[in-house]
Amino acid sequence: MTLAFTVDQPDLEIEVSPAGSLQSRVHRAIASHTEFSLDRIVTQDNRVKYTNKGRDLETTGHLDEVFRLMRELNETGVGSDTLGRLQADGQSFKDALSRSCAQIASEFGDKPLVYVELGPEPVKTGFILKTLQKLGVVIDRYIAVDINPMSVAHMRTALEEALPGVPLQFVTCSFDEFRLSEVVEDNAPPAVITMLGFQEGNDDPFVVNEWLRDIARPGDLLLSESQLYTKHFTEKIPYFYAHPAMQRFSRIAFEQSVDRALPTLNRFFLLPVPFQENETTHVAILGEEFSSTINGRNLHVSNFCLKLTLEQYRLYREHGGFFRITGETFTDDETLHFQLSRRA
Numbered sequence: 001m002t003l004a005f006t007v008d009q010p011d012l013e014i015e016v017s018p019a020g021s022l023q024s025r026v027h028r029a030i031a032s033h034t035e036f037s038l039d040r041i042v043t044q045d046n047r048v049k050y051t052n053k054g055r056d057l058e059t060t061g062h063l064d065e066v067f068r069l070m071r072e073l074n075e076t077g078v079g080s081d082t083l084g085r086l087q088a089d090g091q092s093f094k095d096a097l098s099r100s101c102a103q104i105a106s107e108f109g110d111k112p113l114v115y116v117e118l119g120p121e122p123v124k125t126g127f128i129l130k131t132l133q134k135l136g137v138v139i140d141r142y143i144a145v146d147i148n149p150m151s152v153a154h155m156r157t158a159l160e161e162a163l164p165g166v167p168l169q170f171v172t173c174s175f176d177e178f179r180l181s182e183v184v185e186d187n188a189p190p191a192v193i194t195m196l197g198f199q200e201g202n203d204d205p206f207v208v209n210e211w212l213r214d215i216a217r218p219g220d221l222l223l224s225e226s227q228l229y230t231k232h233f234t235e236k237i238p239y240f241y242a243h244p245a246m247q248r249f250s251r252i253a254f255e256q257s258v259d260r261a262l263p264t265l266n267r268f269f270l271l272p273v274p275f276q277e278n279e280t281t282h283v284a285i286l287g288e289e290f291s292s293t294i295n296g297r298n299l300h301v302s303n304f305c306l307k308l309t310l311e312q313y314r315l316y317r318e319h320g321g322f323f324r325i326t327g328e329t330f331t332d333d334e335t336l337h338f339q340l341s342r343r344a
Contacts (some may be wrong), residue, residue, distance in 0.1 A: 007131070026283055026304045027272045033223040036299045043301040045255060062252050063150040066119070067151035069245040069252075070197065071154070076243070084331025093336050096329040099168045100223060100338040101128055101317040103190055103327040105135035107221060107340075112140035115192040118175055118215070119199050120151050122158030128194070129162045141167040142188045144223060145178045164183050176211045191217070196321040201284075201305035205316040206276070211321040216343035222323060224264075224304075226337050229282045229307040234270065236335045237307055241268050250302035254288040258300055264288035267299065277310060310337065318340055 023043050031038045077083055083093040091099075117125055129139065142163055144155055152170045155301050158166055171178060180191060193216055200208050212222060214244050227237065240246070254264055267287045275281040284301040308316070317339065327340035 005230070008125075008309060015343070018281070022051050022283075022304070022306070025273045026285060026301065027070050027240075029273045029283065029297065030269065030285065033271050034269060034299075036297070037215065040298045041301065043304075044253075062256055063148050063248065064133035065327045066249060067148060067154055067250060069249050072122055072245045073243060074197070076245075078123050078127050084333050084336045085137070086332035091330065093331055096336060096338055097124070097127065098131060098328040100327065100340060101131040101161050102135060103340055104221065104223065105132060105137050108137055108190075108192075108317050110138060112130055112138040113190045114141055114143065114180075114189055115139050115210050116143045116145065116180060116191050116193040116215075117124075117177060118145050118178075118193065120146055120155045120270060121197065122155055124196055125155075125211070126158055126162045129159075139168065141164050143169045143171065143174060143180075144172065145171045147172065156247055161319070175215065178215055180215055183216050191220040192223060193220055193257065194223045195338065198225065198305055200224060200226065202303075202309065205306065205308070205313075206319060209316060209319060209322060213343070215322070216274045218343055220343045221222050221326070222339075222341045224317075224339050224341070226313055226339070227305075228313065228335055228337050229309050230333065230335050233333045233335050237270055238283050238332065241284060246303075248294050250286045251290055254290070254300045258288075262290050264300075272308070273306075275308075279340035281309070283311055310334070313337070313339070 027038065027041055027043045030036055037335055046122060077093050078097070081094060085092040085094070115129065126193055129142075133139065133175050142159060144279050146152075152172075155170070156168065159166075169183065171183065180193070183190075193212070195212070199223070216222060227240065229237070251264055253265065264339075266287070267285075267289050269285040269287075270282055271285060272280040273283045284303075284305045284307055285301060287299050287301045289299055314325060317325060318341075319342055323341040323343055325339060325341045328337045330336065
């Protein structure tokens with residue numbers, strides 16, 4: 001069971017600078033708009049759920065399950081011919097992704113490229129790689145960057161089928177630590193760098209843009225995916241987070257952080273948070289409500305993800321002049337969005 005609600009406009013002023021961490025802003029937004037006070041909210045950096053850092057090497061079973069849950073979500077998206085479509089001849093999620101692949105192919109032609117995946121998963125990646133190759137794109141090599149050490153075994157099997165004979169490289173680190181220029185030779189082909197699955201929304205967008213600036217080399221292409229905040233289709237956001245895979249993901253995060261046996265109630269919120277200066281955006285928050293004899297009702301935040309408007313997403317991508325947007329594709333309802341941009 002999940003309890004969910006949405007706040008369109010702030011009822012209380014959030015006394016926190018947009019310059020503060022996204023985690024702290026989420027914490028205060030929950031306290032401002034829900035029944036949970038600041039001292040009854042437990043938030044974590046989103047990356048904690050994908051790594052066993054600080055734990056015994058043997059305690060990786062939950063990471064394997066997290067990877068499989070993310071794969072299940074992508075199977076739902078890529079396997080559907082109707083997701084995001086409003087009419088029979090409209091644009092589905094799969095159609096939008098196919099069009100982005102066509103845009104990449106038109107940029108590269110038959111020239112080789114380095115395929116770099118930030119946060120690898122096999123389903124969507126397999127679809128993209130096979131589509132690009134059908135369009136004549138030559139994959140020179142594949143590089144995966146992930147903080148989840150359990151992704152390597154899953155990815156290697158899928159990639160050897162999609163890219164027979166292509167060199168594969170797996171780098172286990174956080175995105176802010178990775179530099180493509182440090183792992184390829186100076187004369188390596190240009191790259192397509194993918195950041196899919198709404199990952200950008202897990203951190204402050206202007207901070208993420210600086211990570212991406214440092215990851216990419218001048219001329220490299222970035223393919224990113226987002227779930228946008230669209231006023232007429234806000235119900236699509238809680239619908240995604242109500243997926244059984246997301247609810248199980250939330251429970252796993254609670255078990256790893258708080259207690260494996262304590263019963264919980266899954267909660268979802270869509271709340272306003274400061275974006276920049278006097279502007280706000282929205283954040284989707286997935287969590288587990290639990291009770292303790294000392295503090296009463298509490299909320300463990302399992303996941304938070306910004307849901308920008310299209311204008312906000314474009315603004316932050318080109319902020320600082322690091323990237324120039326070269327292409328965009330959408331589903332019919334304009335809630336699911338793929339963006340191509342080139343590193344300046």
